[in-house]
Amino acid sequence: xxxxxxxxxxxxxxxxxxxxxxxxxxxxxxxxxxxxxxxxxxxxxxxxxxxxxxxxxxxxxxxxxxxxxxxxxxxxxxxxxxxxxxxxxxxxxxxxxxxxxxxxxxxxxxxxxxxxxxxxxxxxxxxxxxxxxx
Amino acid sequence: xxxxxxxxxxxxxxxxxxxxxxxxxxxxxxxxxxxxxxxxxxxxxxxxxxxxxxxxxxxxxxxxxxxxxxxxxxxxxxxxxxxxxxxxxxxxxxxxxxxxxxxxxxxxxxxxxxxxxxxxxxxxxxxxxxxxxx
DNA sequence: ATAATAACAGTAATCGTTACTGATTAAGAG
DNA sequence: CTCTTAATCAGTAACGATTACTGTTATTAT
Numbered sequence: 001x002x003x004x005x006x007x008x009x010x011x012x013x014x015x016x017x018x019x020x021x022x023x024x025x026x027x028x029x030x031x032x033x034x035x036x037x038x039x040x041x042x043x044x045x046x047x048x049x050x051x052x053x054x055x056x057x058x059x060x061x062x063x064x065x066x067x068x069x070x071x072x073x074x075x076x077x078x079x080x081x082x083x084x085x086x087x088x089x090x091x092x093x094x095x096x097x098x099x100x101x102x103x104x105x106x107x108x109x110x111x112x113x114x115x116x117x118x119x120x121x122x123x124x125x126x127x128x129x130x131x132x133x134x
Numbered sequence: 135x136x137x138x139x140x141x142x143x144x145x146x147x148x149x150x151x152x153x154x155x156x157x158x159x160x161x162x163x164x165x166x167x168x169x170x171x172x173x174x175x176x177x178x179x180x181x182x183x184x185x186x187x188x189x190x191x192x193x194x195x196x197x198x199x200x201x202x203x204x205x206x207x208x209x210x211x212x213x214x215x216x217x218x219x220x221x222x223x224x225x226x227x228x229x230x231x232x233x234x235x236x237x238x239x240x241x242x243x244x245x246x247x248x249x250x251x252x253x254x255x256x257x258x259x260x261x262x263x264x265x266x267x268x
Numbered sequence: 269a270t271a272a273t274a275a276c277a278g279t280a281a282t283c284g285t286t287a288c289t290g291a292t293t294a295a296g297a298g
Numbered sequence: 299c300t301c302t303t304a305a306t307c308a309g310t311a312a313c314g315a316t317t318a319c320t321g322t323t324a325t326t327a328t
Contacts, residue, residue, distance in 0.1 A: 004274045004325045025316080040277045045316065047275095061197050065285085066315070077236050079244070092239040098232050102211050102251050105226040108259060110213070112252035117236055119245040138294050138305050159285080174308045179285065181306095199316085200284070269328100276323065285313080292307060298300090 011035040012047045013056070022060055022068040022078075022087040062087055062116065075113065081121035083128075088121060145169040146181045147190070156194055156202040156212075156221040196221055196250065209247070215255035217262075222255060 011032045016023065023031065029044045048069050051057045060068040062080050068087055077090040095113065103110045120128065145166045150157065157165065163178045182203050185191045194202040196214050202221055211224040229247065237244045254262065 002274080006275055006325070008276070038277070040279090042278080042317080043276060049317095059197075061195055063193075063195050077239075079236075079240055079242060081242075082245070088240075088242075090236055090240045093236050098235060098249070099251070101232065102213075102224055102227050102249070106213055106222075106224045106251070108213060108215075108222075108253055108256050110251045110253045111216070113249070114252075115232070115236070115247070115249035117233070117240070117244045117247050119243045122242050125242060136305080140294070140306055142307070172308070174310090176286080176309080177307060183286095271328085272326090274323105274325075277321100279319085281318070282316085284315090287310100287312070289308100289310085291309105292305100293303105294305080295303095297302085 008032075008036050008039050008043050009047050011039070012044060013051070016048075016057065016069060017071050019071060020089060022062075022070050024066045024068055026066075028069065060087065060114070077115045077117060079117045079119065079121065081124055082118050083120055083124040086121050086123075090117065142166075142170050142173050142177050143181050145173070146178060147185070150182075150191065150203060151205050153205060154223060156196075156204050158200045158202055160200075162203065194221065194248075211249045211251060213251045213253065213255065215258055216252050217254055217258040220255050220257075224251065 012028060014035070015028060015031050025041070025045050025048055028048065029039070029041050032039055032044065048057065048059075052059050052069075055073060056071070058070045058073050060070050060078060062068055062078070062085075064085060072089060075095040077093050077095070079088040079090050080086070081088070098115065099110055099113050102113075146162060148169070149162060149165050159175070159179050159182055162182065163173070163175050166173055166178065182191065186193050186203075189207060190205070192204045192207050194204045194212060196202055196212070196219075198219060206223060209229040211227050211229070213222045213224050214220070215222070232249065233244060233247050236247075
């Protein structure tokens with residue numbers, strides 16, 4: 001067989017598989033250290049990219065110059081807080097409708113899709129409201 | 135006055151203002167060299183980022199790890215060819231409808247938006263069809 | 269248990285972007 | 299037109315995320 005399931009790969013998968021906070025490679029690296037104290041950052045990158053290439057996870061590029069990883073491979077949109085940088089899933093939107101809408105105005109075949117919405121996340125909206133009137 | 139309109143900035147603006155091909159900083163740098171033979175890459179970056187900050191142009195992050203620049207600041211979508219990497223505008227889509235659709239499923243205020251569609255561009259579709267059946 | 273090789277840790281290299289330097293130069297005042 | 303001054307420049311060094319390389323380790327099939 002071609003693939004060996006190493007302890008490190010398992011640890012990375014265990015760490016990321018239920019995440020909804022779109023960690024970076026660095027964050028995965030730090031998070032996996034408890035299970036694999038001397039894992040290498042290169043190993044984390046290699047495995048994350050391999051998981052992406054095999055469709056286990058998806059990469060998300062938010063505009064902060066760093067790659068984020070998302071175990072949710074179903075079609076969905078992302079919200080990025082312009083204040084704290086948090087990346088939040090927007091579930092339940094009719095992604096198919098959005099694709100259709102764009103396809104109607106383009107003469108190529110649209111396969112994939114990813115959209116990013118920007119604004120203040122609920123938390124930052126709250127703390128902004130707390131501050132003295134501004 | 136705070137702003138000086140240098141020859142270099144003018145050249146960069148002249149180069150990019152009518153482009154629809156979303157050049158990178160590197161591409162702008164090369165393209166501007168004929169007008170400004172010894173312009174510096176740093177100058178190109180500084181001016182492009184300044185133009186973005188003042189709303190003259192927009193940055194587009196496509197997933198290739200490089201920043202692209204777009205003089206079209208009106209709301210529109212982008213198509214990225216997974217074969218040749220070309221970035222093409224999708225004009226005429228109802229962007230507002232897409233925003234609404236997503237906003238309906240999210241409890242924060244959505245301000246900005248950018249969406250990317252992936253697939254084979256018209257050119258690559260054509261040349262793929264030319265090849266022996268595969 | 270052993271062989272074969274995927275995967276590893278550690279580190280060096282790459283590359284896009286940003287920051288720093290002292291030298292230029294655009295723009296307003298006299 | 300000349301002078302002043304601060305914005306901008308060219309050139310280069312620094313930075314940080316990601317990738318590539320190298321010799322070692324460990325998973326899997328036999």
